[in-house]
Amino acid sequence: MKTQKQKADEETNVFGNASKDELPQKEISEYILKRLSKKADDVVLTTVNANKTQIKFVNNKISNITNWNATSIDVFLSSKKRLVTTTMKAFTKEDVDKAIDTLMKFVKNTKPNKEYRGIAKGPFKYQEIEETYDKGFLTIGEKGIDYVEAGINESLKHGAKRVSGVLETTTSNVNLKTNYNIDVDEKGTSLYYSVRSLVDKYASGHQTACARMLKNFSPENAASESAEIAKMSQNPEQGKLGKFDILFAPMPFSNILDHVGQAASIFNVESGLSCLGGKMNKKIGSEKVTLIDDGRLKNGFHSSMFDAEGMPTQRTTIIENGKLKSYLHNTTTAKKYKTKSTGNAGIITPSPNNLIFSTGNQSDEEMISGIKKGIYVTNVWYTRFQNYSTGDFSTIPRDGCFYIENGKIKNPIKGIRISDNLLNVMKMVDSLGKTPQQVYCWEIDTPVTTPKVLVKGLNITKPNTA
Amino acid sequence: MKKKNIEKYRKDVVDMDYDLADFAIETAQKHGADYAEARLESTEGDGFLLKNGIPQVSGFDLIKGIGMRFLVKNAMSSFCTNVLDKKSIEEGIIKAIKSANASKRINEKIEFAKEPSYKANYQVKEKIKLADIGPDEKISLLYEIQKKIAQTKVRTMGTYLSLSTYGTERYFTNNEGSRIISKIPRTNFFYYVTVEEKGQSAQRFWQYGSATGWEYVKEMNYPEILKTDVLALSSTLKNGKRAPTGNLDVVCGPQVVGIMVHESVGHPYEADRILGREAAQAGESFLSPDKIGYKIGSDVVNVVDDPTIENSYGYYLYDDEGVKARPKNLIKNGVITEFLHNRSTAAELGVKSNAAARVTHYDREPIVRMSNTMVVPGDQTEEELISGIKNGIYMKNFMEWNIDDKRLNQKYVGSESYLIKNGQITDPIKWPAIEIETPQLWSSVDGVAKNTELHAGSCGKGEPMQAIPVLFGGPSIRLRNIRLSLGNI
Numbered sequence: 028m029k030t031q032k033q034k035a036d037e038e039t040n041v042f043g044n045a046s047k048d049e050l051p052q053k054e055i056s057e058y059i060l061k062r063l064s065k066k067a068d069d070v071v072l073t074t075v076n077a078n079k080t081q082i083k084f085v086n087n088k089i090s091n092i093t094n095w096n097a098t099s100i101d102v103f104l105s106s107k108k109r110l111v112t113t114t115m116k117a118f119t120k121e122d123v124d125k126a127i128d129t130l131m132k133f134v135k136n137t138k139p140n141k142e143y144r145g146i147a148k149g150p151f152k153y154q155e156i157e158e159t160y161d162k163g164f165l166t167i168g169e170k171g172i173d174y175v176e177a178g179i180n181e182s183l184k185h186g187a188k189r190v191s192g193v194l195e196t197t198t199s200n201v202n203l204k205t206n207y208n209i210d211v212d213e214k215g216t217s218l219y220y221s222v223r224s225l226v227d228k229y230a231s232g233h234q235t236a237c238a239r240m241l242k243n244f245s246p247e248n249a250a251s252e253s254a255e256i257a258k259m260s261q262n263p264e265q266g267k268l269g270k271f272d273i274l275f276a277p278m279p280f281s282n283i284l285d286h287v288g289q290a291a292s293i294f295n296v297e298s299g300l301s302c303l304g305g306k307m308n309k310k311i312g313s314e315k316v317t318l319i320d321d322g323r324l325k326n327g328f329h330s331s332m333f334d335a336e337g338m339p340t341q342r343t344t345i346i347e348n349g350k351l352k353s354y355l356h357n358t359t360t361a362k363k364y365k366t367k368s369t370g371n372a373g374i375i376t377p378s379p380n381n382l383i384f385s386t387g388n389q390s391d392e393e394m395i396s397g398i399k400k401g402i403y404v405t406n407v408w409y410t411r412f413q414n415y416s417t418g419d420f421s422t423i424p425r426d427g428c429f430y431i432e433n434g435k436i437k438n439p440i441k442g443i444r445i446s447d448n449l450l451n452v453m454k455m456v457d458s459l460g461k462t463p464q465q466v467y468c469w470e471i472d473t474p475v476t477t478p479k480v481l482v483k484g485l486n487i488t489k490p491n492t493a
Numbered sequence: 494m495k496k497k498n499i500e501k502y503r504k505d506v507v508d509m510d511y512d513l514a515d516f517a518i519e520t521a522q523k524h525g526a527d528y529a530e531a532r533l534e535s536t537e538g539d540g541f542l543l544k545n546g547i548p549q550v551s552g553f554d555l556i557k558g559i560g561m562r563f564l565v566k567n568a569m570s571s572f573c574t575n576v577l578d579k580k581s582i583e584e585g586i587i588k589a590i591k592s593a594n595a596s597k598r599i600n601e602k603i604e605f606a607k608e609p610s611y612k613a614n615y616q617v618k619e620k621i622k623l624a625d626i627g628p629d630e631k632i633s634l635l636y637e638i639q640k641k642i643a644q645t646k647v648r649t650m651g652t653y654l655s656l657s658t659y660g661t662e663r664y665f666t667n668n669e670g671s672r673i674i675s676k677i678p679r680t681n682f683f684y685y686v687t688v689e690e691k692g693q694s695a696q697r698f699w700q701y702g703s704a705t706g707w708e709y710v711k712e713m714n715y716p717e718i719l720k721t722d723v724l725a726l727s728s729t730l731k732n733g734k735r736a737p738t739g740n741l742d743v744v745c746g747p748q749v750v751g752i753m754v755h756e757s758v759g760h761p762y763e764a765d766r767i768l769g770r771e772a773a774q775a776g777e778s779f780l781s782p783d784k785i786g787y788k789i790g791s792d793v794v795n796v797v798d799d800p801t802i803e804n805s806y807g808y809y810l811y812d813d814e815g816v817k818a819r820p821k822n823l824i825k826n827g828v829i830t831e832f833l834h835n836r837s838t839a840a841e842l843g844v845k846s847n848a849a850a851r852v853t854h855y856d857r858e859p860i861v862r863m864s865n866t867m868v869v870p871g872d873q874t875e876e877e878l879i880s881g882i883k884n885g886i887y888m889k890n891f892m893e894w895n896i897d898d899k900r901l902n903q904k905y906v907g908s909e910s911y912l913i914k915n916g917q918i919t920d921p922i923k924w925p926a927i928e929i930e931t932p933q934l935w936s937s938v939d940g941v942a943k944n945t946e947l948h949a950g951s952c953g954k955g956e957p958m959q960a961i962p963v964l965f966g967g968p969s970i971r972l973r974n975i976r977l978s979l980g981n982i
Contacts (some may be wrong), residue, residue, distance in 0.1 A: 080592075083956075085770045088601035092592040093571040095856060096585060110550040116575040117557040126555060133539075135630040137551040138636075169595050176599050191772040193956055201917075220608065221956075223773040228899070233773070298544055299651020299687030301695070375542075375550045409895035410774070413906050414696040416650055417686050419981035421904060423897050425776070442902050444895070444928070448981060469774050469956055490902050490930045491740075491976030 029100030029370060030488045038244065044307040053202060054128040055118055056100055062127050063104055064206045067134070069146045071103040071336055071374065077199040082175050087183070089175060103336075104130055104373050105146075108139035110375070139342045144362040146374065147338040149209035154339075158326040161240040164198055164216045171196060177360055178222055178250035187224035187232075194246065195219040198376055201331075209337035215239065217328060220246040221468050223426070224254040229263055229441060232256025233406045233426045235468040237328045256405050259439060260427035266443035270399035270484045273445065274394055274458070279407040280384070281466035281475035282422065283452060286410060287318060288379035288473050290449070292371070293354040293364070295415070302418030302449050303351055312349040312453030314452065315385055319344050320355060322380035328467045328474035329380050333370075340370040342379060346453070355379060365383050384477035387459025402430040403489070406469055408444070421488070429438035455483045508533045513577055513830070514666050516526035517561050520583050522668055524590045526562035528605065530667035531713050532813060534855040537657020539628065543635040545652055546643075547549050551628050554659075560855040561586065568600040570812075573856040606839035606846050608816050610669045615810050616676035617803075619706025623658040623678050626707045631656055631850060634715065635924050641716035642686065647727040650687040650694055657681045658707070663813075663855075671815035677808065679706050681949070682715055688723055690730035695923075696892060697722050697908055699748075702806035702949030702962055709804070719746035725889075725909040729921045736910065736925035736979055742885035743927065743972045744913065747946035749888050749905060750868055751965035755950065757931040758796045759863040759965070761900035762823050762831075763849070764838035766861075774956045776898025779931065780829070782842050790827040790935030793871060797822055798833065800848070801862030806949045807864035807963040812848035815861055823866075827935070835861050853959040860955050868967030871941030878940045878971040880916035886977065887911045887918055893980065904928045924980035925980075927972075940971035 056072045063070045100115040101315075111134045175194050180285050182190040197217045204210040225231040232252040238244040249319050275283070290301040303311065322340025324330050334340055336358060344352045356364070357372030371377040395403070399485040410422035422445050430437045460478035467474040504598035514531040539553040559576035559582065570593035572585040593600070635654045642652060660678040665671060680703050687696045699722070703709040745753065759776040765771055768782075780787075799820035800809045810818050812837050822830045834842070835850035836862060850859035879887060888907040896903035907925040910919045947966035953959070 081956075083595075084599075084773070085601060086768075089568075089599050090601045090603070090770065090856060091569045091571060092589070092596055093573065093858060094585060094588050094592065096572075096574040096576060096581065097856065098576060110548075112550055112552040114556075117555055117577075121733070122555070122557075129553060133551060133553060133628055137541075138548045138629075138632050140550070141547050142547055172596055172599065189769060189772070191769060193773065221773050225769075225772065228777065231772075231959040294544075297651065298653045298685065299649070299694075300653065300685060304650075405932060408898055411893045411895045412696075413893035413980050414687070414694060415685075416524050416694050416696060417981070419893070423893060423902065424897055425898050442897075444902065444904060446904075446981070469958075488904070488928055488978060490928045490933070 032059065055123060056202065056204060058453045059100065059102065059127060060122065060204055060206065066105045067104045069105040071146060072204050073335065074202045075099050075199060075272065079195060079197040080171060082171055082194045084175050084179065086189050087179050089172070092365055102130065104134060105143060106134045108141065108143045109134045110139045110140050110143060111137060142363060143382040144359040146205060146336040147358045147368065148205065148207040149205065149337060151209065151337070151339050153197065153211055156323050156325065156330045156332060157240045158243065159330050160214045161216045163241045164196065174246050178220070181247045181250040182222065182224045185251045186258040187226060187254040190222060191224035192220065197457040201452060205337050211333055211337065213332055217430045218244045218395065219467060220249055222250045224250070224257040226246040226257045226261055227244040230257050230261040231426045232260065233278065235466060237465060237467040239326050239328065243326050251280050256427035259429070261439065263439035263441040265428065266440035266487065266489060268489055269487055271487050272398045273482045273485045274398065274401060274403045275480045275482065277464040277466050277477050277479060279404045280406050280477050280480045281471050282410055284285050284318065284382055284384055284475045284477060285471050285473045286449060287453065288320065288382045289353050291379065292377045293356055293360045294376040296354060300415040304416065306351050309351055310349050311351050311450055312346055313456045314348050315456045315459055316346050316349045316453050317344070317385040318346040319383045320371065320379045320381065321383055324381040324383065327381040328465060329453055331395045336374055338368050338370045343369040371382040379473045382473055382475045384390060384475065385459055386461060386463045386478050388461045389458050390461065391479065394460060394479060395431055395436065398431045399433060401431040403431055404445060421446040422448060442489055444488045445485055447486045452482055452485065455485065457481045457483045506963065509533055509589045509662060509664060510762050511664050513559060513579070513582065514664055516579055517559065517582055518587065518666055518668050521561065521563050521586050521590065524587055524588060526563040526565055528668060530562050530665065530814070530853050532560045532852065534558055534661065536659055536661040536854065538657060540655065540657035541558060541628065541631050541635060543639060543654040546639045546681060548632055556854060558855040560852065560857070562858065563589055563593060564603060565590055567602040567604060568593040568596050569603050571858055589922060603837050603923050604840040605836035608836060608846055610671040611811060611815060612672045612673040615812060617678055617704050617808065619678050621707040623660060623680065623707055634710065638716045638719050641720045642723050645723050647723050648689045649723070651685070653685040655683045656784060658965055665813065667815055673811045673815055675809065675811065678706055679704050679806065680710050680898065684717065684719065686723055688726040688730060690727055693730050695726045695730050697726055700949045703804055704806060704808040705804045722816065725944050729909060729923050733921040733923035735982060736886065736922040736977065738977050738979060740976050742882045743975050744875070744882065744887045744965040744969055745856045745972065746889040746969050747944065747966050748890040748948055750967040750970050751948045752891060752894055753934065754796055754868050754967060755863065755866055755965035756896045757900055757903055757934060758823055759798060759866040762833050763861040764832045764834045765840060767832060768838055768841060771954065779899040787794055787829045788827055789829050790824060791938050792826050793941050794824055794935050794938050795869035796824040796828045796866065797869055798863055798866045802865050805865045807962050812850045813852045814846065814850040816846045816848040816850065818848040833861050833863065835859060851961055853961050857955065857957065859960045862954065862961050863952060863963050865947060866944065866962040867965065868941065868970060870943040870945045870968045873940055874940050875942045875944050876967040878942050878969055879913055881940065881971065883915055884914045885913040886922060887913055888925060901930050903931065926978045926980045927975060928978055929953055929975060937972045937975055939973050942968040944968045944971070947964050
């Protein structure tokens with residue numbers, strides 16, 4: 028007779044989500060730190076032990092279930108301003124010693140980074156972040172398949188003919204230690220669901236759901252919403268050229284805001300890859316535009332107590348009421364610009380953690396009712412830049428896309444492209460919805476929380492044959 | 494070569510315990526897998542980054558791991574790990590097989606096309622071994638490029654130069670008897686450069702890659718390539734007129750042809766997209782299985798995808814399902830002749846796999862990918878194509894581009910571009926844009942030159958993302974009566 032615990036363990040094992048209390052690589056990382064500290068100025072070791080399961084479903088059926096068991100130690104080392112990184116994924120004593128020897132040989136033969144000004148010096152007090160670790164994950168077991176099946180059924184019930192996507196569950200243990208009195212552990216869990224419903228080849232809807240806790244996770248809503256969009260988008264007409272007011276759903280606007288967040292990285296500003304260069308304290312958006320990076324966001328998909336050099340993460344206002352207030356910094360870049368780290372290391376490339384856009388008070392109906400000639404865009408993809416430093420870009424609406432006339436959705440459209448400028452999009456933000464959604468998906472690297480957003484007068488182009 | 498550079502900074506590849514993959518196959522069968530395959534991988538490489546002339550960070554990686562995939566009564570499951578001991582591998586296999594069984598009530602019934610099994614061992618010879626080139630020499634090359642840019646006296650708002658090299662050894666085996674070992678070195682150089690003139694800026698990125706030793710990097714002369722690019726951007730900014738719009742004839746250079754053929758021929762011909770398997774990720778295709786034999790372009794359009802080109806960035810002789818690679822004729826005389834397949838899409842459409850299944854690393858699933866995709870050269874010169882145009886443009890390379898998720902509606906914004914008047918290239922222009930649908934694009938081709946160039950890219954697909962090395966290209970082509978619009982001026 029099996030005990031409840033044995034049964035639970037068996038169930039856990041199906042999906043590989045059991046997380047161990049002790050990092051198996053902890054001793055190894057201590058050994059590496061001891062050896063490297065003798066020879067290096069700065070050392071950061073990040074040990075990650077992650078178990079992840081992905082259920083991929085295609086055309087209403089489960090197509091593949093993949094389990095990953097991944098362990099790695101990211102090493103950063105500086106010696107006389109010569110900087111080297113490596114990711115170790117092989118852990119026999121021989122492998123580790125070889126990697127250390129190669130590191131030291133490597134560091135001697137690289138050239139100094141004259142701009143480097145060191146890493147964060149601890150110790151720090153780290154406060155736990157609400158709703159980032161869920162013990163319930165340990166017994167998720169076959170519920171993953173149940174979630175997928177329920178989502179497919181929900182989508183079919185709402186009119187879809189084909190449903191595809193993924194469900195991912197991840198548990199991770201991270202330890203970060205440096206030679207400056209930092210040694211911190213963090214456990215995390217996350218759920219990610221992406222569902223695309225199709226009624227036919229040219230009528231589809233896409234929605235995602237992501238959360239750190241089971242209680243915040245509602246894949247069935249995402250499935251039904253994607254199906255509703257698909258149903259509405261049947262028999263689309265060719266869209267037209269010209270200027271249109273664009274009502275962005277949270278998913279496509281997150282795609283655009285992800286690029287604004289990346290443009291706020293001081294690394295991209297210095298590289299000529301940002302349209303925010305030289306615009307500090309200048310007006311770059313409408314009064315409605317406030318963009319915050321929050322590494323400590325409750326239930327934030329990328330929330331973590333510390334950044335890549337062990338600095339406690341924080342909430343940073345990037346844009347406030349249209350005015351650019353801060354770039355994203357690590358310790359080195361902050362010293363260079365005589366400011367404080369914003370807790371966004373990357374030791375070389377600071378990057379956003381979780382982006383949050385302003386929320387307004389308008390309902391969908393109120394936003395649509397004010398549009399004379401516009402388009403409701405539920406998804407975009409393939410955002411590419413003509414020039415990152417000017418912000419000139421285009422992006423292609425994908426899935427349900429609807430023409431709006433005189434305050435009403437008239438008909439679905441297809442075959443168009445938004446060809447405009449990132450700063451112009453920020454300037455033309457007109458009104459904000461009242462229901463924010465956290466979005467993370469295939470084309471969006473940074474989790475973004477945003478409501479629906481209405482942007483006035485953007486340029487729409489299309490092929491000449493259409 | 495300086496003496497210190499003769500020292501090996503790393504081994505070509507790291508020793509692998511092939512027995513682990515054999516053990517995985519036996520273990521999977523023991524626990525109920527009808528089909529089992531394993532990819533054992535060892536990759537060792539390094540990378541260097543110079544930003545605005547300052548070295549940022551150097552890196553090296555050693556990756557060792559195993560990826561396995563199983564069919565259990567036609568249900569598929571996979572397990573990937575870098576914990577390379579038999580106990581962990583067996584535990585992972587048991588979990589994966591349990592997963593497959595647990596999904597039975599709702600799983601897709603997956604079948605693989607029957608293919609011969611192979612025993613093979615192949616490797617790319619390096620004339621100058623990548624492992625013999627030290628970090629100092631690699632960074633020195635980036636410095637040299639930066640110096641060459643500075644010598645142009647053109648004002649740059651930013652330069653981003655990235656160089657990486659790596660070697661991958663892979664052992665593929667399955668329970669059908671295949672045992673294939675490959676050792677492939679690769680080089681990759683990627684850059685962004687932003688140029689400013691008269692208060693205006695222009696930006697260019699590009700990539701070069703090979704499956705070779707260091708000899709390719711030496712032959713390529715990257716400093717000269719960057720110098721040419723920077724001067725061209727500067728000249729266009731200073732002297733470029735506003736590009737004409739409306740219906741005109743266009744000659745596209747090999748870089749533009751490369752991105753066109755990759756985006757609007759290679760991708761929509763991937764059978765997994767056609768069958769909806771990537772619907773929630775990279776999208777589907779405007780094509781359906783019954784479109785073999787469909788006329789998609791003019792008679793002069795021929796497109797091939799060929800992984801067997803020696804030293805090419807997308808090189809392989811056996812794919813990651815162990816199927817022997819061959820050139821695939823995607824378009825012949827304007828007619829669609831073949832899609833790209835792995836074993837499961839081939840079985841679904843009742844054909845043989847044509848060896849297009851690839852993985853980036855051991856921890857990814859094999860999905861349908863391009864390799865080296867190109868327009869087959871014709872017999873004209875580029876000058877002859879241009880001489881046949883009274884009023885048009887020449888688009889040598891491009892900046893922004895994109896295409897919809899069914900691969901119909903695409904846009905290319907020209908970077909270095911010129912007016913053509915009475916058969917002659919005249920003034921530089923900024924910034925012409927082609928926005929066109931796929932059938933019209935390939936139907937409007939009336940001339941194909943013979944100046945073939947192949948260019949490197951990292952093609953993104955899959956979830957988790959797999960950025961896989963590919964080449965794309967061909968010779969210059971001439972498009973008749975295309976509507977041109979403008980990029981952002």
